[in-house]
Amino acid sequence: MKYDVIVIGAGSAGGTMATRLSEDPNRSVLLLEAGPDYPDLEQLPDDLKFGYAPTASEMGAPHNWSFVGTGTPRQAEPVAVPRGRVVGGTSAINGQVFLRGVPEDYDRWASWGNDEWSYINVLPFFRKLETDTDIRDDFHGFDGPIPVRRHKREAWLPLQEAFHEACLDGGYAEVYDHNHPDSTGVGPFPMNNPNEQLGRLGIRVVKDAPGVGKNLRDHPLVPVRVRVKDDFPLDPAAPRIQTVLRYTANGSDARNDMQIFPSSFSTPLGGDPFAEEGIRMTCMMELAQSAGELTLQSTDPDVQPHIDCRYLEAPWDRERMRESVRIVLKMLEHDAFKDIYDGLISPAEADLVSDDALDDWMLREVCIGQHLSGTCKMGPASDPTAVVDQRCRVHGIEGLRVADASVMPDVIRANTNCTTIMIGERVANWIAEG
Numbered sequence: 001m002k003y004d005v006i007v008i009g010a011g012s013a014g015g016t017m018a019t020r021l022s023e024d025p026n027r028s029v030l031l032l033e034a035g036p037d038y039p040d041l042e043q044l045p046d047d048l049k050f051g052y053a054p055t056a057s058e059m060g061a062p063h064n065w066s067f068v069g070t071g072t073p074r075q076a077e078p079v080a081v082p083r084g085r086v087v088g089g090t091s092a093i094n095g096q097v098f099l100r101g102v103p104e105d106y107d108r109w110a111s112w113g114n115d116e117w118s119y120i121n122v123l124p125f126f127r128k129l130e131t132d133t134d135i136r137d138d139f140h141g142f143d144g145p146i147p148v149r150r151h152k153r154e155a156w157l158p159l160q161e162a163f164h165e166a167c168l169d170g171g172y173a174e175v176y177d178h179n180h181p182d183s184t185g186v187g188p189f190p191m192n193n194p195n196e197q198l199g200r201l202g203i204r205v206v207k208d209a210p211g212v213g214k215n216l217r218d219h220p221l222v223p224v225r226v227r228v229k230d231d232f233p234l235d236p237a238a239p240r241i242q243t244v245l246r247y248t249a250n251g252s253d254a255r256n257d258m259q260i261f262p263s264s265f266s267t268p269l270g271g272d273p274f275a276e277e278g279i280r281m282t283c284m285m286e287l288a289q290s291a292g293e294l295t296l297q298s299t300d301p302d303v304q305p306h307i308d309c310r311y312l313e314a315p316w317d318r319e320r321m322r323e324s325v326r327i328v329l330k331m332l333e334h335d336a337f338k339d340i341y342d343g344l345i346s347p348a349e350a351d352l353v354s355d356d357a358l359d360d361w362m363l364r365e366v367c368i369g370q371h372l373s374g375t376c377k378m379g380p381a382s383d384p385t386a387v388v389d390q391r392c393r394v395h396g397i398e399g400l401r402v403a404d405a406s407v408m409p410d411v412i413r414a415n416t417n418c419t420t421i422m423i424g425e426r427v428a429n430w431i432a433e434g
């Protein structure tokens with residue numbers, strides 16, 4: 001059997017591409033996926049259907065590749081690297097935040113020789129992929145396949161309210177629409193959950209592309225773990241994440257290069273997702289200077305690659321992360337937290353005595369941001385580190401494209417799913433045009 005297009009991997013980008021390309025009955029499309037398919041809601045297992053509890057992304061969970069990587073040299077244990085193995089890919093096990101990057105992210109991609117990816121060029125595809133159920137304007141879609149909504153104010157849990165109040169008092173702007181190009185400040189996350197439910201190895205080299213595996217980008221995060229008062233309600237099944245603060249670090253020229261968001265329920269790190277610990281305030285770096293690397297360990301596709309994240313390697317990353325932790329600590333002293341906050345679980349007092357002590361704590365505690373990207377970056381052929389051109393065609397190989405989160409030349413200042421789906425939309429469009 002011959003196919004016009006073969007898509008490997010039914011994840012955020014691959015699933016989108018196969019869907020769009022098969023809209024034309026005259027085009028044959030083969031979609032190959034390593035994990036199972038659940039074609040309707042009845043057959044969908046609970047861990048994939050109810051996204052609030054992170055059971056689907058636990059190590060060893062049935063739809064998780066359960067990779068491991070190296071976070072920083074100071075960590076004794078490897079970091080867990082969950083990736084979805086199911087039709088839907090990682091978007092089937094993710095946190096359902098549906099945030100776009102800031103326009104400058106895409107304009108930076110364009111400035112590196114990929115003019116097709118400027119914000120003005122990608123906006124129609126962001127609109128095409130979604131139906132925003134809250135907002136109708138030039139920046140949002142209203143007839144696309146993915147529903148986008150925000151948790152209504154009356155449904156915010158008490159921690160989210162306290163966080164919001166403390167941020168406003170801290171001088172941050174109030175934002176309702178974080179997908180608006182100008183947004184910065186605190187407000188509800190846009191979500192895509194449905195309304196209230198749910199060579200060295202002897203491999204023959206076909207093309208030497210030295211950029212493959214380099215430029216591993218992510219949003220490293222440092223969790224501040226907080227004990228709560230005895231009578232403060234903790235519900236493991238409630239939405240953990242509802243609001244977010246996006247802000248610019250002191251001295252940074254990159255808008256919204258940092259995020260802080262509160263989790264209304266937290267568990268010991270890496271432990272049982274229903275075991276209660278308190279709450280968590282997460283400091284997340286949206287535009288890290290440090291980049292990691294992904295290298296093959298074997299020719300066997302079942303052996304995972306070595307994933308070296310190199311989080312917080314750059315002093316500038318540590319400086320911004322220290323500031324973020326200190327913003328959280330100050331925020332916890334705000335009156336809005338007086339019925340919630342009962343002391344820190346981590347960091348301990350000794351971790352806060354100096355910049356060095358705090359760095360040491362951060363380098364031990366830093367976690368994966370789940371937004372791995374960049375290891376097959378797009379760029380012109382004149383860039384020796386570029387793996388694909390701006391239409392995602394592999395340089396020097398006819399008929400082969402890479403279209404997923406790995407083609408981002410740098411990670412965007414937002415969670416990656418929405419942009420990855422947009423990449424799938426764009427590439428499908430180019431293939432369809434011929």
Ligand SMILES: Cc1cc2nc3c(=O)[nH]c(=O)nc-3n(C[C@H](O)[C@H](O)[C@H](O)COP(=O)(O)OP(=O)(O)OC[C@H]3O[C@@H](n4cnc5c(N)ncnc54)[C@H](O)[C@@H]3O)c2cc1C
Nearest residue numbers: 009011012013034089090094095096097404405415416417
């Ligand atoms: C725990 C977690 C939470 C996250 N939360 C969010 C969030 O809230 N918001 C957000 O925007 N982003 C989030 N992300 C990130 C986001 O989901 C990913 O960036 C995005 O889904 C990546 O899409 P992709 O198409 O690049 O890859 P994937 O969606 O991972 O697709 C790759 C597909 O290829 C398949 N595959 C791999 N190898 C083979 C093979 N050899 N043969 C056949 N098939 C194969 C895989 O099984 C998978 O289905 C999260 C990620 C994780 C892990």
